Amino acid sequence: MATDGPDRTAPDVRGDARKGEADAWGAFGLVVSGVLVWGGVGWFVSDRLDNRLPLLVGLLVGMFAGLYLVWFRYGRA
Numbered sequence: 001m002a003t004d005g006p007d008r009t010a011p012d013v014r015g016d017a018r019k020g021e022a023d024a025w026g027a028f029g030l031v032v033s034g035v036l037v038w039g040g041v042g043w044f045v046s047d048r049l050d051n052r053l054p055l056l057v058g059l060l061v062g063m064f065a066g067l068y069l070v071w072f073r074y075g076r077a
Contacts, residue, residue, distance in 0.1 A: 027070045034066025035059060 042058015 023074055027074055030069045030073070031063065031066035034062040034069065036062070038062030038065060 038061045039055065039059045042055040042061075045054035045058070046052055
């Protein structure tokens with residue numbers, strides 16, 4: 001009995017590639033948003049205190065928070 005539909009036994013290579021691409025963009029977005037949010041907080045505090053150290057601390061906290069979230073979301077088994 002022949003069917004006209006697609007073969008459902010073949011692996012969906014394009015779907016796997018799209019999921020991998022979406023995961024990569026999601027990881028990139030987490031890191032960038034962490035740096036922007038915590039860097040913005042650091043910039044605000046730096047501006048109020050007239051000191052550059054809170055900006056540096058905010059950028060570093062944002063980077064590490066974003067990397068932690070990437071590990072938590074995509075890196076755990």
